[in-house]
Amino acid sequence: MNDMAPTREQREANLEGMGCKRKRVEDVRFTQGKGNYVDDLKLPGMLHGDFVRSPYPHARVVSINTEAALKVPGVLAVLTAEDLKGVNLAWMPTLAGDVQMVLADGKVLYQNQEVAFVVATDRYAADDGINAVEVEYEQLDVVIDPFTAMAPDAPVLREDLAGKTEGAHGPRKHHNHVFEWTVGDRELTDAAFAKADVTIKEMLSYHRTHPSPLETCQCVCSFDKIRGELSIWGTFQAPHVIRTVVALIAKIPEHKIHVIAPDIGGGFGNKVGAYPGYICAAVATIVTGKPVKWVEDRIENLTTTSFARDYHMTTEIAATREGKVTGLRVHVLADHGAFDACADPSKWPAGFFNIVTGSYDFPTAHVAVDGVYTNKAPGGVAYRCSFRVTEAAYCIERGMDILAQKLGMDPAELRLKNFIKPEQFPYHSALGWEYDSGDYQTAMKKMMETVDYAGLRKEQSEKREAFKRGETREIMGLGVSFFTEIVGAGPSKNCDILGIAMFDSCEIRMHPTGAGIARVGSKSQGQGHETTWAQIIATEIGIPADDIMVEEGNTDTAPYGLGTYGSRSTPVAGAAIAMAARKIKAKAQMIAAYKLEVHEGDLEWDIDGFRVKGLPEKTMSMKDICWAAYNSVPPGMEPGLEAVSYYDPPNMTYPFGAYICVMEIDVDTGVYKIRRFYALDDCGTRINPMIIEGQVHGGLTEAFAIAMGQEIRYDETGNVITGSFMDFFMPTAVETPHWETDFTVTPSPHHPIGAKGVGESPNVGGVPAFSNAVNDAFSFLGSTHIQMPHDFWRNWKAAKDLGALG
Ligand code: PCD
Numbered sequence: 025m026n027d028m029a030p031t032r033e034q035r036e037a038n039l040e041g042m043g044c045k046r047k048r049v050e051d052v053r054f055t056q057g058k059g060n061y062v063d064d065l066k067l068p069g070m071l072h073g074d075f076v077r078s079p080y081p082h083a084r085v086v087s088i089n090t091e092a093a094l095k096v097p098g099v100l101a102v103l104t105a106e107d108l109k110g111v112n113l114a115w116m117p118t119l120a121g122d123v124q125m126v127l128a129d130g131k132v133l134y135q136n137q138e139v140a141f142v143v144a145t146d147r148y149a150a151d152d153g154i155n156a157v158e159v160e161y162e163q164l165d166v167v168i169d170p171f172t173a174m175a176p177d178a179p180v181l182r183e184d185l186a187g188k189t190e191g192a193h194g195p196r197k198h199h200n201h202v203f204e205w206t207v208g209d210r211e212l213t214d215a216a217f218a219k220a221d222v223t224i225k226e227m228l229s230y231h232r233t234h235p236s237p238l239e240t241c242q243c244v245c246s247f248d249k250i251r252g253e254l255s256i257w258g259t260f261q262a263p264h265v266i267r268t269v270v271a272l273i274a275k276i277p278e279h280k281i282h283v284i285a286p287d288i289g290g291g292f293g294n295k296v297g298a299y300p301g302y303i304c305a306a307v308a309t310i311v312t313g314k315p316v317k318w319v320e321d322r323i324e325n326l327t328t329t330s331f332a333r334d335y336h337m338t339t340e341i342a343a344t345r346e347g348k349v350t351g352l353r354v355h356v357l358a359d360h361g362a363f364d365a366c367a368d369p370s371k372w373p374a375g376f377f378n379i380v381t382g383s384y385d386f387p388t389a390h391v392a393v394d395g396v397y398t399n400k401a402p403g404g405v406a407y408r409c410s411f412r413v414t415e416a417a418y419c420i421e422r423g424m425d426i427l428a429q430k431l432g433m434d435p436a437e438l439r440l441k442n443f444i445k446p447e448q449f450p451y452h453s454a455l456g457w458e459y460d461s462g463d464y465q466t467a468m469k470k471m472m473e474t475v476d477y478a479g480l481r482k483e484q485s486e487k488r489e490a491f492k493r494g495e496t497r498e499i500m501g502l503g504v505s506f507f508t509e510i511v512g513a514g515p516s517k518n519c520d521i522l523g524i525a526m527f528d529s530c531e532i533r534m535h536p537t538g539a540g541i542a543r544v545g546s547k548s549q550g551q552g553h554e555t556t557w558a559q560i561i562a563t564e565i566g567i568p569a570d571d572i573m574v575e576e577g578n579t580d581t582a583p584y585g586l587g588t589y590g591s592r593s594t595p596v597a598g599a600a601i602a603m604a605a606r607k608i609k610a611k612a613q614m615i616a617a618y619k620l621e622v623h624e625g626d627l628e629w630d631i632d633g634f635r636v637k638g639l640p641e642k643t644m645s646m647k648d649i650c651w652a653a654y655n656s657v658p659p660g661m662e663p664g665l666e667a668v669s670y671y672d673p674p675n676m677t678y679p680f681g682a683y684i685c686v687m688e689i690d691v692d693t694g695v696y697k698i699r700r701f702y703a704l705d706d707c708g709t710r711i712n713p714m715i716i717e718g719q720v721h722g723g724l725t726e727a728f729a730i731a732m733g734q735e736i737r738y739d740e741t742g743n744v745i746t747g748s749f750m751d752f753f754m755p756t757a758v759e760t761p762h763w764e765t766d767f768t769v770t771p772s773p774h775h776p777i778g779a780k781g782v783g784e785s786p787n788v789g790g791v792p793a794f795s796n797a798v799n800d801a802f803s804f805l806g807s808t809h810i811q812m813p814h815d816f817w818r819n820w821k822a823a824k825d826l827g828a829l830g
């Protein structure tokens with residue numbers, strides 16, 4: 025036996041706490057095919073439900089005949105809107121204060137909209153049943169282009185809203201208008217433009233796209249008639265919210281609803297909202313008395329569940345001749361599809377788009393957003409960018425490049441000149457946010473030095489000369505992006521979902537032997553919470569991360585939480601975890617003091633336990649304290665060692681980063697090569713550097729996809745023409761560039777451990793970096809802005825339009 029006591033370093037390392045590249049504990053089961061996803065669930069007697077969907081984007085439903093379908097072997101029921109009306113569920117509320125049809129009620133408003141729900145003994149029988157349902161449609165004129173949605177003679181899409189001049193977010197100007205949202209000072213901004221030396225104006229479109237997680241949306245619903253209880257297993261990013269929504273609309277007492285989100289195969293915002301499939305499966309289990317499973321296929325997922333973006337941003341910047349920005353004015357036309365089903369905190373119809381002043385010190389700004397209805401799928405989810413932040417970052421980062429071009433200044437230099445300075449934090453932006461912390465100059469300079477920015481610019485100008493001389497057909501672009509994110513929704517003063525404040529929660533229970541369980545209101549979809557949450561607790565209370573089990577996603581056991589999206593888990597749930605751990609530690613200190621026969625104040629914390637100040641050999645480890653908590657607590661104290669925390673964040677957190685993309689484009693084919701992509705992220709205190717790197721890799725890959733080709737596109741008659749992975753760009757390792765990551769650390773001053781979110785940052789910062797690279801490459805040929813996505817064809821077309829093809 026070795027009597028050597030472990031060194032401080034060994035004790036520290038043994039914890040695998042914050043800052044440690046701890047291996048992901050969930051991967052033990054994921055990499056061995058032992059994950060437990062919704063579709064793995066097979067209950068006795070389980071039925072399968074599937075949808076009859078509309079081939080037309082806008083049509084009256086004249087009749088639905090289910091007779092033949094009900095005769096198909098295995099088919100047990102066919103639900104239509106008429107059946108749902110009996111239980112008041114033909115329509116459902118959306119997260120954005122609108123209502124949405126569960127099944128077509130009189131008309132359909134987008135292609136593949138849900139018309140009837142066929143329930144059968146297996147999926148094949150359900151499919152046969154679908155083919156036997158006879159629906160008679162009468163086609164109507166469509167609205168696809170959002171710019172024509174508010175034309176005086178545009179077809180009326182939402183007949184249910186006819187004559188309603190007030191929407192969920194104020195007055196409506198037109199029958200296809202959803203809302204107008206304005207923020208900032210219009211007069212001051214107009215005045216800044218009136219006296220500006222230089223102004224730019226450009227319509228920047230951020231096209232419609234889709235998060236398309238590997239696992240589609242799905243659920244299993246099972247109603248126990250005897251107990252009157254409904255169990256729902258589903259792909260939910262916010263299980264508690266789903267439970268509350270079901271309680272409110274199905275009128276089942278909330279404690280008799282069990283919502284369980286098992287392992288999830290990626291969410292990316294797609295699994296925040298409620299979809300008709302959930303409602304229909306729940307109604308079907310009540311009607312049939314059997315469990316009902318609903319699993320989307322890829323086409324259904326891409327064409328009907330929440331899209332992302334579709335923001336068309338007319339962007340204007342005012343500046344002095346020397347390049348100091350003096351005003352920002354943005355008008356957004358937001359295409360919300362057939363129903364406003366955006367997933368944003370209630371008071372924010374355009375999310376946090378007012379982060380659009382970005383990393384720059386704008387004295388004044390004004391934003392107006394008009395939402396319109398069109399014949400497209402509803403939604404409007406984040407897709408890795410909390411609440412319209414990626415649209416905002418794209419807007420300002422393209423805008424700054426366009427301004428630099430007009431001023432004849434270097435885009436990096438223009439940014440450095442306008443950054444909010446370190447001493448200005450906490451910084452009040454012209455559009456109402458309070459940025460918690462930042463050091464933009466340091467991050468930008470680190471990026472520029474690492475990639476030899478000056479050298480790259482020199483190479484670029486040489487290449488341009490060579491191109492002009494006809495010696496090469498390749499053009500080179502440098503895409504600089506410096507973004508400020510806003511994550512951690514959010515403070516109860518301005519953030520709620522359906523009236524519930526956006527706090528988050530954690531409950532920690534330590535067992536006698538020094539191991540414990542932490543239950544958290546967040547829900548991992550692949551982020552690795554089982555790994556990182558235990559690391560926070562390990563550092564806070566000195567118990568090895570391996571001895572803490574993290575559990576999420578079961579509404580019966582987890583404390584109420586608002587779920588995982590908008591990179592809110594670290595800023596909000598992460599804070600709740602630290603606070604709960606600190607409550608454990610405070611009680612532990614009282615127990616230790618009693619056992620060591622000293623006053624509490626005489627103790628100090630030391631890695632994994634308490635020691636008496638000045639008497640370093642008198643110690644009590646946290647592990648021993650756990651044991652004592654169950655047999656010898658001080659007189660008057662309750663036994664046990666557990667704590668709960670509900671954390672209402674005082675502010676958002678503002679991660680930031682400096683990205684650069686070096687690209688080469690062959691003008692004759694439009695084919696691009698990404699030579700280098702460097703991403704520096706600052707997310708404050710880093711919990712697990714390896715997980716952060718993985719998050720950045722994933723987010724950059726999605727940013728690459730979106731900027732370079734991924735799009736949900738409709739033809740002019742309203743057909744979705746990118747409804748499968750044949751046409752919807754899903755990059756694999758073959759197309760994906762190599763990512764270089766880096767970091768600086770500027771802790772959040774208000775977060776208990778100083779951490780900010782990071783999961784979304786690479787998408788927010790990545791998209792403008794790619795787009796700026798393409799635009800920078802073409803700029804010397806006389807272009808100011810080329811719309812995304814920058815696929816080979818568009819690059820070739822740009823070259824052609826600019827006369828570069830000779
Ligand atoms: N400082 C720091 C931060 C962070 N972290 C880490 O990292 C992660 C992340 O985090 P965050 O940022 O906080 O976030 P969250 O909340 O958790 O999550 C969310 C996100 O996440 C991301 N990522 C991911 N991954 C995966 N794998 N999957 C998925 O699905 C996903 N998704 C995506 C999205 S989209 Mo939205 O929903 O759109 O709004 S939002 C989002 C985790 O684990 C954590 O812990 C660390 O470490 N440190």
Ligand SMILES: [Cu+]
Nearest residue numbers: 406411412413
């Ligand atoms: Cu967004």
